Amino acid sequence: xxxxxxxxxxxxxxxxxxxxxxxxxxxxxxxxxxxxxxxxxxxxxxxxxxxxxxxxxxxxxxxxxxxxxxxxxxxxxxxxxxxxxxxxxxxxxxxxxxxxxxxxxxxxxxxxxxxxxxxxxxxxxxxxxxxxxxxxxxx
Amino acid sequence: xxxxxxxxxxxxxxxxxxxxxxxxxxxxxxxxxxxxxxxxxxxxxxxxxxxxxxxxxxxxxxxxxxxxxxxxxxxxxxxxxxxxxxxxxxxxxxxxxxxxxxxxxxxxxxxxxxxxxxxxxxxxxxxxxxxxxxxxxxxxxxxxxxxxxxxxxxxxxxxxxxxxxxxxxxxxxxxxxxxxxxxxxxxxxxxxxxxxxxxxxxxxxxxxxxxxxxxxxxxxxxxxxxxxxxxxxxxxxxxxxxxxxxxxxxxxxxxxxxxxxxxxxxxxxxxxxxxxxxxxxxxxxxxxxxxxxxxxxxxxxxxxxxxxxxxxxxxxxxxxxxxxxxxxxxxxxxxxxxxxxxxxxxxxxxxxxxxxxxxxxxxxxxxxxxxxxxxxxxxxxxxxxxxxxxxxxxxxxxxxxxxxxxxxxxxxxxxxxxxxxxxxxxxxxxxxxxxxxxxxxxxxxxxxxxxxxxxxxxxxxxxxxxxxxxxxxxxxxxxxxxxxxxxxxxxxxxxxxxxxxxxxxxxxxxxxxxxxxxxxxxxxxxxxxxxxxxxxxxxxxxxxxxxxxxxxxxxxxxxxxxxxxxxxxxxxxxxxxxxxxxxxxxxxxxxxxxxxxxxxxxxxxxxxxxxxxxxxxxxxxxxxxxxxxxxxxxxxxxxxxxxxxxxxxxxxxxxxxxxxxxxxxxxxxxxxxxxxxxxxxxxxxxxxxxxxxxxxxxxxxxxxxxxxxxxxxxxxxxxxxxxxxxxxxxxxxxxxxxxxxxxxxxxxxxxxxxxxxxxxxxxxxxxxxxxxxxxxxxxxxxxxxxxxxxxxxxxxxxxxxxxxxxxxxxxxxxxxxxxxxxxxxxxxxxxxxxxxxxxxxx
Numbered sequence: 005x006x007x008x009x010x011x012x013x014x015x016x017x018x019x020x021x022x023x024x025x026x027x028x029x030x031x032x033x034x035x036x037x038x039x040x041x042x043x044x045x046x047x048x049x050x051x052x053x054x055x056x057x058x059x060x061x062x063x064x065x066x067x068x069x070x071x072x073x074x075x076x077x078x079x080x081x082x083x084x085x086x087x088x089x090x091x092x093x094x095x096x097x098x099x100x101x102x103x104x105x106x107x108x109x110x111x112x113x114x115x116x117x118x119x120x121x122x123x124x125x126x127x128x129x130x131x132x133x134x135x136x137x138x139x140x141x142x143x
Numbered sequence: 144x145x146x147x148x149x150x151x152x153x154x155x156x157x158x159x160x161x162x163x164x165x166x167x168x169x170x171x172x173x174x175x176x177x178x179x180x181x182x183x184x185x186x187x188x189x190x191x192x193x194x195x196x197x198x199x200x201x202x203x204x205x206x207x208x209x210x211x212x213x214x215x216x217x218x219x220x221x222x223x224x225x226x227x228x229x230x231x232x233x234x235x236x237x238x239x240x241x242x243x244x245x246x247x248x249x250x251x252x253x254x255x256x257x258x259x260x261x262x263x264x265x266x267x268x269x270x271x272x273x274x275x276x277x278x279x280x281x282x283x284x285x286x287x288x289x290x291x292x293x294x295x296x297x298x299x300x301x302x303x304x305x306x307x308x309x310x311x312x313x314x315x316x317x318x319x320x321x322x323x324x325x326x327x328x329x330x331x332x333x334x335x336x337x338x339x340x341x342x343x344x345x346x347x348x349x350x351x352x353x354x355x356x357x358x359x360x361x362x363x364x365x366x367x368x369x370x371x372x373x374x375x376x377x378x379x380x381x382x383x384x385x386x387x388x389x390x391x392x393x394x395x396x397x398x399x400x401x402x403x404x405x406x407x408x409x410x411x412x413x414x415x416x417x418x419x420x421x422x423x424x425x426x427x428x429x430x431x432x433x434x435x436x437x438x439x440x441x442x443x444x445x446x447x448x449x450x451x452x453x454x455x456x457x458x459x460x461x462x463x464x465x466x467x468x469x470x471x472x473x474x475x476x477x478x479x480x481x482x483x484x485x486x487x488x489x490x491x492x493x494x495x496x497x498x499x500x501x502x503x504x505x506x507x508x509x510x511x512x513x514x515x516x517x518x519x520x521x522x523x524x525x526x527x528x529x530x531x532x533x534x535x536x537x538x539x540x541x542x543x544x545x546x547x548x549x550x551x552x553x554x555x556x557x558x559x560x561x562x563x564x565x566x567x568x569x570x571x572x573x574x575x576x577x578x579x580x581x582x583x584x585x586x587x588x589x590x591x592x593x594x595x596x597x598x599x600x601x602x603x604x605x606x607x608x609x610x611x612x613x614x615x616x617x618x619x620x621x622x623x624x625x626x627x628x629x630x631x632x633x634x635x636x637x638x639x640x641x642x643x644x645x646x647x648x649x650x651x652x653x654x655x656x657x658x659x660x661x662x663x664x665x666x667x668x669x670x671x672x673x674x675x676x677x678x679x680x681x682x683x684x685x686x687x688x689x690x691x692x693x694x695x696x697x698x699x700x701x702x703x704x705x706x707x708x709x710x711x712x713x714x715x716x717x718x719x720x721x722x723x724x725x726x727x728x729x730x731x732x733x734x735x736x737x738x739x740x741x742x743x744x745x746x747x748x749x750x751x752x753x754x755x756x757x758x759x760x761x762x763x764x765x766x767x768x769x770x771x772x773x774x775x776x777x778x779x780x781x782x783x784x785x786x787x788x789x790x791x792x793x794x795x796x797x798x799x800x801x802x803x804x805x806x807x808x809x810x811x812x813x814x815x816x817x818x819x820x821x822x823x824x825x826x827x828x829x830x831x832x833x834x835x836x837x838x839x840x841x842x843x844x845x846x847x848x849x850x851x852x853x854x855x856x857x858x859x860x861x862x863x864x865x866x867x868x869x870x871x872x873x874x875x876x877x878x879x880x881x882x883x884x885x886x887x888x889x890x891x892x893x894x895x896x897x898x899x900x901x902x903x904x905x906x907x908x909x910x911x912x913x914x915x916x917x918x919x920x921x922x923x924x925x926x927x928x929x930x931x932x933x934x935x936x937x938x939x940x941x942x943x944x945x946x947x948x949x950x951x952x953x954x955x956x957x958x959x960x961x962x963x964x965x966x967x968x969x970x971x972x973x974x975x976x977x978x979x980x981x982x983x984x985x
Contacts, residue, residue: 038864043779093768099775100805103862104855 008138010070011131017063018124024056025120029113036106046097053095057086075127082119467533469581469915471933472503474899477940479931480922481851483890490925492967493932494940497853499845500878501901501913502838511913512576515586518558521912522577526551529846529898530585532916533578537569547896547918548848581917587902587910596904597781597839599633600727601640602680604718607701608645608709611734615818616789616825618698620732623826625694627833631683632906639690640680640721643697644714645706646739653693654678655686660693662700668713668740673720680721709735712742712769715802719777726781726840728808728872730832733799734789734816742769748793759953765801774805778861781840783872784808785832787825789816805861807870807877831876841870841903845881848895853881857943873903880940894918926975 028049035045064083067076089095097109475498482488488495505511516522522531524546534547541563543552561571569578577583603624611617631637643649648668652661652675663674673679683690711733718729737743744766753759765771777784784802788794791814800810811828813821843860844867845853856868858879863869868879901913922928941961948957 036865042863043775098771100771100861103865106865 007134011134014127015131017059018120018127021056021059022120024052025113025116027052032110042099042102046099046102049097060086079123465918467581468917473501473582473915474499474917475933475936476919477933477936478928479919480927481895481919482928483921483923485885485888487925488885490971491928492964492971493937494882494944496880496882496940497897498878498880498936498939499899501843501899502836502873502875504875511582511584512580513584514577519556520588521585522559524549524551525553530900530914531577532898533581534896534916534918537563541569548846582915585912587912591902592910596908596910597725598636598638599839599906600638600725601631602718602722602727602729603641604714604729604731605643606709606732606734607643607704608706608735609704612701612704614789614816616734616816617701619818619822619825621694621697623829625691627830630834632837635684636908637683638680639683642714642718644710645704646708646710648714648717650674650679651693652678653681653686653689655689657689660689668710671713671716673717708739709737710739711737713740715773722782723780726871729782729784731784732787736794742767744795744798746793760949760951763797763950765798766795767798770798770801774802777806778869778871781871782806787811789813791815804859807860807872835874837872837874837906838903839872841873841901843868843870843901846898849892850885850887850890851883851895852886854884855882880943890921893921895921929972
């Protein structure tokens with residue numbers, strides 16, 4: 005039962021992360037199609053960048069302490085990438101360079117999106133397996 | 144964004160709807176024109192009109208650190224507006240002047256070589272007149288010692304008629320004319336030309352008489368920081384190296400000017416003295432018109448080869464072909480023949496793009512006509528929003544017009560209608576300058592404005608620390624500003640304001656009713672506030688006498704100032720706060736490294752070990768994100784920043800210059816400024832800065848026909864949208880470069896059209912749109928592209944690309960990349976005619 009709950013928690017955190025990344029992608033797409041100006045776009049994206057990093061870190065940590073080290077390993081690269089961006093101070097969007105770097109930023113986020121979806125499916129699968137196993141045991 | 148979200152934006156930001164802001168939604172939230180109460184809260188208690196002396200704190204005496212010969216270490220004004228300066232004026236200075244003209248140059252090493260006697264024999268080779276190429280004279284703001292050959296070297300070819308780009312490193316050619324016999328037979332002029340034309344035979348005895356290559360001296364002197372090669376053997380050695388390289392593949396034989404300085408250094412003294420001379424003699428004697436393996440026969444008439452024009456001359460043939468194009472001072476294509484396929488683009492290794500100078504000064508008689516479409520509104524294409532231009536075609540009896548850029552058929556509004564004559568042209572063409580001239584100006588109606596047109600506004604942020612006073616800068620600046628007050632554009636609406644600072648900020652109340660300006664000192668640097676809600680920025684004509692009194696007393700006020708600190712960041716923020724309502728032009732005069740408050744910089748250029756390593760490029764980027772952030776904010780509020788930096792120590796131009804770079808401003812750098820020597824330069828440049836024709840709160844966009852798109856933009860501006868340049872203040876000296884690429888693999892149309900539109904507020908208060916239109920044919924032949932190439936534009940674009948590259952890579956790598964690019968282009972050119980020669984040869 006506890007297992008199920010933890011998996012649910014992971015699931016929600018992953019959904020939240022997914023939401024944040026999709027939000028960033030939408031802001032960038034809006035910028036590209038001129039629905040929004042670069043100042044607002046940059047400030048919106050920058051507002052959610054740190055929450056994204058922090059929640060991803062928390063997720064990884066949670067995986068670790070609840071013993072699902074495989075999942076933790078899976079989200080390792082993502083964490084490493086975020087940390088690297090942070091140390092190089094490249095994690096925030098720069099208003100002056102945003103148009104030049106637009107394609108790179110979009111690509112970065114698309115990859116993150118793909119990664120998160122993959123993680124999501126794995127955890128979903130694992131969660132269902134857990135539930136089934138529990139059922140089996142209960143039976 | 145609420146309002147933005149509901150707008151159905153259809154791409155270009157020039158709004159068609161009355162209420163739509165052309166500046167996107169930034170203006171919604173910013174509302175720069177909002178007249179508000181006091182900018183900051185409770186300042187009343189902070190009023191202090193104390194004399195300057197009383198507020199000077201002793202402060203720790205900051206030792207000035209090692210005097211960095213900034214020039215020696217290449218701490219160059221990367222952000223310098225110099226390189227981003229319009230291609231227009233610099234090229235004009237490159238027009239092949241007469242031989243003697245370079246002697247006007249006040250540079251010692253040049254004048255010494257100026258008197259070099261001409262060589263004995265008639266130089267063979269290609270006809271090249273001798274425009275001594277000299278460094279872009281009038282536009283160098285730094286003395287020769289700080290001359291950075293890099294950005295300059297691409298300009299070397301400028302003066303070289305035959306093949307500006309193929310031009311051979313002048314350093315090589317030194318055959319000191321003071322040389323004696325060994326060279327007499329061969330003639331010193333041999334080298335540059337020969338090696339410059341890989342694939343052309345050496346024709347030493349070809350009796351085409353050449354003007355004496357006194358220009359060899361300019362070559363010698365060219366590498367500004369390098370002394371002219373002292374010994375002839377050394378030069379002959381270098382020549383030998385060059386010669387030896389000639390017969391071998393062109394990549395060795397035709398190193399572009401960019402590399403010569405390095406080679407010259409390497410070769411100097413690296414070869415045996417006598418042996419070199421001997422070898423050269425033999426070499427020269429062995430030269431003949433006979434075929435040398437790998438060379439082209441004299442069958443080839445060099446004059447028949449496709450090559451760009453002599454130096455930087457306006458392409459007459461092209462402008463005759465398309466008489467309705469805008470004048471080339473406004474818009475220059477790197478080559479006026481657009482390649483029709485990707486493969487052709489890949490063979491043209493030089494940059495493909497445009498250099499635009501929208502407000503270039505026009506001589507009398509050629510001013511841009513101003514048109515006011517009162518009844519019809521500005522005629523634009525429905526789909527692509529192109530402005531009506533001479534290349535649109537009218538059909539259906541004059542009731543419809545076809546856009547030349549997107550080929551859409553638009554309706555002609557009733558008021559604009561005119562029947563067509565027998566040739567299909569409108570009968571009222573004479574009265575319609577927009578249909579006959581390539582450059583026109585439209586008066587923009589209110590839909591093109593977010594706020595009422597702003598008045599010209601000049602704000603001065605002056606550093607009054609000890610070095611400013613000691614070097615005499617303060618005096619010169621005050622004097623110059625005073626003399627320009629009468630001629631500031633925008634009379635009588637012009638506004639003006641001043642802030643001075645050292646370790647504290649000094650605000651000046653220059654209200655017109657006062658007899659004397661009142662000074663308010665703010666020493667709280669952490670919580671910056673503006674002491675007065677208004678009267679810091681006043682109308683010049685009303686407060687003229689107060690401003691005059693202020694400028695008169697400014698030097699004497701701070702004459703005894705011994706403060707060494709500079710609270711630049713806080714002062715800048717304060718100026719920003721004052722100006723943020725209206726925008727305008729902010730001129731910063733900075734004498735020391737900002738040391739107090741936010742935005743303080745450290746002496747990072749001090750460490751000489753960093754140069755040449757991989758970390759070097761970090762020195763060229765802004766150190767503190769404060770500057771970029773402030774620059775972005777300034778652009779949002781239509782503030783353009785011009786930075787005047789004077790210092791004999793390390794001034795972090797990379798950081799200070801960021802302010803100018805992203806706000807469409809300019810950096811003026813006077814290293815080791817002393818008013819006794821550089822007073823006139825400063826005066827001249829500052830006066831020009833203040834008095835030149837300026838356009839306010841502008842945005843610019845360039846459109847092109849189908850099949851071509853603009854991929855990157857270079858210059859001092861901020862990108863407001865993928866293709867919209869935000870320019871808070873443009874003037875007649877600013878130019879911008881855009882690189883273009885083909886969208887499709889094969890272009891089917893015959894002509895590509897370009898249109899540049901600049902929406903701005905003129906100094907007189909009128910909102911205008913300046914439109915320049917040009918057409919260029921599409922070709923399938925590489926030779927044609929070379930024939931129509933515009934060397935000035937190519938060099939300008941190459942320079943900008945190289946400079947941007949230096950922000951992420953070492954200088955060495957950038958030099959190499961420029962080198963490689965030019966070599967490849969030359970190789971292609973050679974191959975072009977190698978084939979034809981093979982055929983000719985039978």
